[in-house]
Amino acid sequence: MKTWCESLSESLVVEAMKRAVEQGKQYWNYVDAILVKWEQMSVRDVKDARAKEIQFMFEKVHKRKLHSTGRRPIRPEKLPEWFTDEREAVQGNDEELEAEKAKLMAELEAYRERGGGGGVVM
Structure with a gap:
């Protein structure tokens, strides 16, 4: 925990802990995974983490819409x-x-x- 506080910030570590508790995941590995993701995304503070999370959710929904509209229609079966x-x-x-x-x-x-x-x- 101390390493994460030095690497990112105390406020981000606390925010990651809050998110873990909100998700019902009360173990450190979950918090660690959040922090690793934020580090990869170059998150600087809590406000930045929230902004990037909103952007991620928007992109996820947008990609889902693109994929769902690209489906081919179901071929109707012909009776013999x-x-x-x-x-x-x-x-x-x-x-x-x-x-x-x-x-x-x-x-x-x-x-x-x-x-x-x-x-x-x-």
Whole structure:
């Protein structure tokens, strides 16, 4: 800590400690990482640290916007021909389907009348 105070300043060390506590990081390695970053950025005082942090956040958001707008649109999936042909065929056979349904219902009723229902209720 003494080395950082001599290298940067006491006010920057205290500011780094405050930021660490605000982030819930109450250990020295986090404070040390902040100070290393500030040293690399040539921060001179607390005001300069805040200004460079705001500039960094602005650039980060600006880069994110550039990257997000550069995405290619998602390619829409095309349905295969057999899917639509099959659906049209099923829709066209409504009369056949109703006739088959009536036939099965008649068979079910006859089965119940014979007493073969076994307690199954529909």
